[in-house]
Amino acid sequence: xxxxxxxxxxxxxxxxxxxxxxxxxxxxxxxxxxxxxxxxxxxxxxxxxxxxxxxxxxxxxxxxxxxxxxxxxxxxxxxxxxxxxxxxxxxxxxxxxxxxxxxxxxxxxxxxxxxxxxxxxxxxxxxxxxxxxxxxxxxxxxxxxxxxxxxxxxxxxxxxxxxxxxxxxxxxxxxxxxxxxxxxxxxxxxxxxxxxxxxxxxxxxxxxxxxxxxxxxxxxxxxxxxxxxxxxxxxxxxxxxxxxxxxxxxxxxxxxxxxxxxxxxxxxxxxxxxxxxxxxxxxxxxxxxxxxxxxxxxxxxxxxxxxxxxxxxxxxxxxxxxxxxxxxxxxxxxxxxxxxxxxxxxxxxxxxxxxxxxxxxxxxxxxxxxxxxxxxxxxxxxxxxxxxxxxxxxxxxxxxxxxxxxxxxxxxxx
Amino acid sequence: xxxxxxxxxxxxxxxxxxxxxxxxxxxxxxxxxxxxxxxxxxxxxxxxxxxxxxxxxxxxxxxxxxxxxxxxxxxxxxxxxxxxxxxxxxxxxxxxxxxxxxxxxxxxxxxxxxxxxxxxxxxxxxxxxxxxxxxxxxxxxxxxxxxxxxxxxxxxxxxxxxxxxxxxxxxxxxxxxxxxxxxxxxxxxxxxxxxxxxxxxxxxxxxxxxxxxxxxxxxxxxxxxxxxxxxxxxxxxxxxxxxxxxxxxxxxxxxxxxxxxxxxxxxxxxxxxxxxxxxxxxxxxxxxxxxxxxxxxxxxxxxxxxxxxxxxxxxxxxxxxxxxxxxxxxxxxxxxxxxxxxxxxxxxxxxxxxxxxxxxxxxxxxxxxxxxxxxxxxxxxxxxxxxxxxxxxxxxxxxxxxxxxxxxxxxxxxxxxxxxxxxxxxxxxxxxxxxxxxxxxxxxxxxxxxxxxxxxxxxxxxxxxxxxxxxxxxxxxxxxxxxxxxxxxxxxxxxxxxxxxxxxxxxxxxxxxxxxxxxxxxxxxxxxxxxxxxxxxxxxxxxxxxxxxxxxxxxxxxxxxxxxxxxx
Ligand SMILES: Cc1cc2nc3c(=O)[nH]c(=O)nc-3n(C[C@H](O)[C@H](O)[C@H](O)COP(=O)(O)OP(=O)(O)OC[C@H]3O[C@@H](n4cnc5c(N)ncnc54)[C@H](O)[C@@H]3O)c2cc1C
Ligand SMILES: Cc1cc2nc3c(=O)[nH]c(=O)nc-3n(C[C@H](O)[C@H](O)[C@H](O)COP(=O)(O)OP(=O)(O)OC[C@H]3O[C@@H](n4cnc5c(N)ncnc54)[C@H](O)[C@@H]3O)c2cc1C
Ligand code: SF4
Ligand code: SF4
Ligand code: SF4
Ligand code: SF4
Numbered sequence: 001x002x003x004x005x006x007x008x009x010x011x012x013x014x015x016x017x018x019x020x021x022x023x024x025x026x027x028x029x030x031x032x033x034x035x036x037x038x039x040x041x042x043x044x045x046x047x048x049x050x051x052x053x054x055x056x057x058x059x060x061x062x063x064x065x066x067x068x069x070x071x072x073x074x075x076x077x078x079x080x081x082x083x084x085x086x087x088x089x090x091x092x093x094x095x096x097x098x099x100x101x102x103x104x105x106x107x108x109x110x111x112x113x114x115x116x117x118x119x120x121x122x123x124x125x126x127x128x129x130x131x132x133x134x135x136x137x138x139x140x141x142x143x144x145x146x147x148x149x150x151x152x153x154x155x156x157x158x159x160x161x162x163x164x165x166x167x168x169x170x171x172x173x174x175x176x177x178x179x180x181x182x183x184x185x186x187x188x189x190x191x192x193x194x195x196x197x198x199x200x201x202x203x204x205x206x207x208x209x210x211x212x213x214x215x216x217x218x219x220x221x222x223x224x225x226x227x228x229x230x231x232x233x234x235x236x237x238x239x240x241x242x243x244x245x246x247x248x249x250x251x252x253x254x255x256x257x258x259x260x261x262x263x264x265x266x267x268x269x270x271x272x273x274x275x276x277x278x279x280x281x282x283x284x285x286x287x288x289x290x291x292x293x294x295x296x297x298x299x300x301x302x303x304x305x306x307x308x309x310x311x312x313x314x315x316x317x318x319x320x321x322x323x324x325x326x327x328x329x330x331x332x333x334x335x336x337x338x339x340x341x342x343x344x345x346x347x348x349x350x351x352x353x354x355x356x357x358x359x360x361x362x363x364x365x366x367x368x369x370x371x372x373x374x375x376x377x378x379x380x381x382x383x384x385x386x387x388x389x390x391x392x393x394x395x396x397x398x399x400x401x402x403x404x405x406x407x408x409x410x411x412x413x414x
Numbered sequence: 415x416x417x418x419x420x421x422x423x424x425x426x427x428x429x430x431x432x433x434x435x436x437x438x439x440x441x442x443x444x445x446x447x448x449x450x451x452x453x454x455x456x457x458x459x460x461x462x463x464x465x466x467x468x469x470x471x472x473x474x475x476x477x478x479x480x481x482x483x484x485x486x487x488x489x490x491x492x493x494x495x496x497x498x499x500x501x502x503x504x505x506x507x508x509x510x511x512x513x514x515x516x517x518x519x520x521x522x523x524x525x526x527x528x529x530x531x532x533x534x535x536x537x538x539x540x541x542x543x544x545x546x547x548x549x550x551x552x553x554x555x556x557x558x559x560x561x562x563x564x565x566x567x568x569x570x571x572x573x574x575x576x577x578x579x580x581x582x583x584x585x586x587x588x589x590x591x592x593x594x595x596x597x598x599x600x601x602x603x604x605x606x607x608x609x610x611x612x613x614x615x616x617x618x619x620x621x622x623x624x625x626x627x628x629x630x631x632x633x634x635x636x637x638x639x640x641x642x643x644x645x646x647x648x649x650x651x652x653x654x655x656x657x658x659x660x661x662x663x664x665x666x667x668x669x670x671x672x673x674x675x676x677x678x679x680x681x682x683x684x685x686x687x688x689x690x691x692x693x694x695x696x697x698x699x700x701x702x703x704x705x706x707x708x709x710x711x712x713x714x715x716x717x718x719x720x721x722x723x724x725x726x727x728x729x730x731x732x733x734x735x736x737x738x739x740x741x742x743x744x745x746x747x748x749x750x751x752x753x754x755x756x757x758x759x760x761x762x763x764x765x766x767x768x769x770x771x772x773x774x775x776x777x778x779x780x781x782x783x784x785x786x787x788x789x790x791x792x793x794x795x796x797x798x799x800x801x802x803x804x805x806x807x808x809x810x811x812x813x814x815x816x817x818x819x820x821x822x823x824x825x826x827x828x829x830x831x832x833x834x835x836x837x838x839x840x841x842x843x844x845x846x847x848x849x850x851x852x853x854x855x856x857x858x859x860x861x862x863x864x865x866x867x868x869x870x871x872x873x874x875x876x877x878x879x880x881x882x883x884x885x886x887x888x889x890x891x892x893x894x895x896x897x898x899x900x901x902x903x904x905x906x907x908x909x910x911x912x913x914x915x916x917x918x919x920x921x922x923x924x925x926x927x928x929x930x931x932x933x934x935x936x937x938x939x940x941x942x943x944x945x946x947x948x949x950x951x952x953x954x955x956x957x958x959x960x961x962x963x964x965x966x967x968x969x970x971x972x973x974x975x976x977x978x979x980x981x982x
Binding site for chain 1: 425426427428456458459482485486487489490493572575576577711716717718720748749750751752753754755756757758761772795796797798832836841842843844845846860861867869870871873874875876877878880881882884896898
């Protein structure tokens with residue numbers, strides 16, 4: 001039997017992406033009680049927004065969904081959606097954690113997804129939480145809701161309450177595992193990439209959603225500017241990353257997802273040209289090199305150019321984009337015309353708590369990654385909040401954090 | 415038999431505003447199998463599943479639920495029924511909302527016809543569904559860790575901390591694995607012998623850890639919760655009974671024979687040989703050249719071995735530490751230093767003056783010199799220049815490859831290997847789990863990794879093992895990954911089974927054994943399903959030539975009956 005510190009207090013897992021889901025399932029399987037705190041309307045994190053996933057070309061949805069269901073079904077796990085940790089206070093043998101839950105206005109346990117509220121809403125503020133959520137439910141987007149109340153009367157189950165205030169609870173907890181993942185960093189401070197100057201200059205995550213089979217375009221490869229198929233697409237690697245001006249580290253996943261996206265473009269629209277501008281093509285991980293390079297070069301033909309373009313601008317008239325780069329084969333500076341440019345590399349850890357870093361309950365490194373726990377001990381952090389990590393690394397670190405916590409003899413210190 | 419209770423949910427008039435519920439009710443009431451029909455407004459929100467469960471619990475009662483899609487709230491109702499004590503063979507769900515009312519909203523008559531068909535199919539299914547017998551297993555409370563490299567050491571340490579008894583089987587005389595051959599460990603340049611000594615001390619002092627060295631594994635059998643492994647340790651034959659097994663047998667280094675005149679000229683060495691030199695004393699070189707991807711990222715081994723770029727960078731800086739005038743070049747195809755720590759380590763090397771030259775796979779460097787290496791010729795892929803570099807040492811970075819025992823270990827435990835011989839995981843969210851529950855993989859046995867990553871994986875495997883052996887008993891059905899699964903386990907009819915073995919051949923979970931039928935002097939092979947391993951995928955039934963293999967909850971009678979109703 002487990003004889004780790006038998007504690008009545010729950011473990012709090014912050015973030016319900018693949019890392020948080022795994023940490024919660026592991027601890028729950030080991031008999032711990034877990035509060036899973038997720039800021040979004042649904043579990044799954046970034047992976048729930050992905051199209052196919054490397055290196056297996058699976059849809060992200062199925063395996064993720066299975067684990068989400070296991071979490072929702074587990075008697076030792078309580079899921080709190082639209083919630084964040086807003087304060088942490090250390091006590092002698094536990095920590096006091098304040099969790100604030102923003103109202104969704106629609107109680108998902110009552111919503112039968114009939115859609116009458118959505119029809120009633122003139123402001124178009126009623127949204128499905130996630131197309132794959134199980135059970136599916138709607139929520140009300142507060143930024144759009146005019147509080148007219150038209151939806152309330154339509155709901156047959158009485159699920160809607162637009163006056164519901166945020167709820168704050170304070171829990172005694174054993175500890176927190178941080179699994180808050182990543183966010184995209186604004187690229188406008190690096191003017192050479194031209195982000196924001198043209199709709200066809202997109203970040204990788206925007207593009208991933210844009211071309212997803214389960215997304216708005218149902219897998220079609222289109223330009224955001226005019227809805228037509230592009231002639232060619234450029235992927236700019238390390239855009240923002242490995243760059244002292246913005247993110248000095250390597251984001252770890254963008255080489256692979258560029259190779260993935262290029263491959264899927266080629267499968268769905270073979271005529272669209274793809275060029276990847278890279279510094280090093282980092283294909284480190286199980287089957288990554290084979291997935292990324294061999295199949296790509298041999299069967300589909302994607303151009304790889306070593307170099308970081310120095311300028312990306314919309315052409316006059318806005319019909320295409322000009323990209324200036326140095327061709328490393330010829331050492332000549334060349335200008336090429338692309339219809340779409342994808343910027344890869346602007347991934348940074350999410351903020352753990354609202355407020356300043358000084359109040360942080362764990363040590364963060366200069367880039368905001370969780371670097372140490374109390375007394376410099378290994379932090380309970382996993383996934384992208386700990387270090388740039390792909391899915392496999394995220395869940396591995398999650399299980400490792402969970403076992404370390406489960407095996408800890410002493411309680412948290414003041 | 416009149417034993418089926420039907421619940422028709424209107425979903426707050428979503429269904430019955432299209433589908434004619436009166437017709438459904440009168441049709442159902444006329445069916446001789448139907449005991450009662452109840453119309454409900456919202457089965458999922460009224461919390462009625464508990465009551466339904468209570469009403470059909472006694473006798474042989476069965477429930478037909480006509481509501482929404484399983485992907486909407488249908489599954490939730492089924493799961494509530496499961497909790498209320500109604501097993502899968504006694505319940506059936508029919509989708510009248512998405513499947514009839516919504517999609518045929520413009521054709522109510524057709525929607526009603528379809529609903530009738532679906533209800534008839536459901537009644538027929540319920541008539542024939544049978545239960546799968548579940549089994550409850552005792553779980554042995556010890557965990558076996560095979561291999562005591564960084565992954566195995568970390569797994570054993572984590573398990574002991576969780577209060578789990580762990581037995582470590584190491585082939586060599588000492589723990590440490592490949593890390594024991596390394597002089598200093600990147601990225602913090604620590605002496606790995608400290609880590610290894612710390613584990614040795616822990617293993618000696620912690621009563622939860624039993625460490626066996628010079629181990630040869632003889633046999634392994636069993637399944638999650640109950641593995642029996644026979645082995646010899648220092649010549650003595652022993653047996654272990656474990657609830658879970660963690661395989662941490664590592665890999666080995668690809669020898670650079672046939673590459674870059676290795677073995678022909680002196681001072682062309684492999685990275686691991688350089689590590690051995692450092693362990694003896696200073697290496698002291700003036701001009702050292704490291705060549706990356708030797709036998710890696712090529713046609714035969716199209717993978718990046720993860721550890722070679724950082725290992726070269728580490729040793730390049732070490733050569734510069736020993737001799738401040740030394741010049742060091744790293745000839746590479748890409749510098750693979752992803753993330754924060756490694757990228758910073760790479761920057762540090764650049765700042766220290768390590769020179770990086772990129773070569774193309776199609777135009778690799780050449781080693782020149784008669785007895786010993788004198789120069790290396792390389793074409794710089796970025797500038798296009800051909801350069802000749804003086805060299806008194808050439809270090810070849812070769813990849814990790816699968817261990818010599820990997821095949822034998824894989825076969826013993828029934829786990830799969832990839833085309834390079836590394837153990838295969840449950841992709842993508844369960845990287846230390848294998849198709850055999852209770853058998854976990856970690857470290858370089860799974861895929862080449864640094865010692866730090868190997869330790870993280872060892873801990874991850876320990877987590878899974880600790881959760882399993884932390885329980886005293888488990889039901890075979892709990893190993894199914896989906897909550898509220900519709901099926902239990904495949905079942906063989908031994909009377910009709912011809913012992914052809916088709917089923918065993920297609921089972922991806924190694925859940926079928928051919929065995930001699932016991933009793934009455936029969937000499938006949940029949941197949942047997944190991945319930946803990948069976949995931950109810952149904953592959954076996956589809957290849958059984960005589961219908962002996964069945965999924966009780968959806969057996970041939972139920973299935974054919976439903977198809978018959980659909981087309982009648
Ligand atoms: C374009 C793109 C494509 C990719 N493709 C792949 C791929 O094919 N294969 C692969 O292995 N990896 C891929 N990745 C990487 C993958 O997305 C990450 O490895 C993974 O999402 C990390 O999981 P996580 O759980 O650490 O974080 P996340 O997925 O970011 O999840 C974090 C969760 O925490 C929540 N959260 C954030 N802040 C808070 C807070 N303060 N309080 C509470 N909750 C919070 C978020 O809402 C989110 O649900 C891709 C990444 C990108 C950008
Ligand atoms: C040249 C070189 C330099 C490196 N430098 C570094 C570095 O600086 N930093 C770093 O982090 N990593 C480094 N590494 C990588 C590191 O050594 C490995 O990642 C790490 O050792 C892998 O750990 P492991 O436990 O998975 O496997 P291993 O270390 O290979 O250990 C496996 C163990 O299992 C045992 N075993 C195998 N088969 C059986 C069996 N059938 N029965 C019982 N026992 C068995 C073996 O004897 C061994 O003890 C380097 C690797 C190389 C090749
Ligand atoms: S009206 Fe009510 S039940 Fe229907 S979708 Fe809206 S919130 Fe859900
Ligand atoms: S993963 Fe590739 S693109 Fe991303 S920062 Fe690292 S090297 Fe650059
Ligand atoms: S149902 Fe699938 S897992 Fe079960 S015995 Fe048959 S083939 Fe194997
Ligand atoms: S396929 Fe059918 S007949 Fe053949 S061994 Fe399996 S159960 Fe028996």
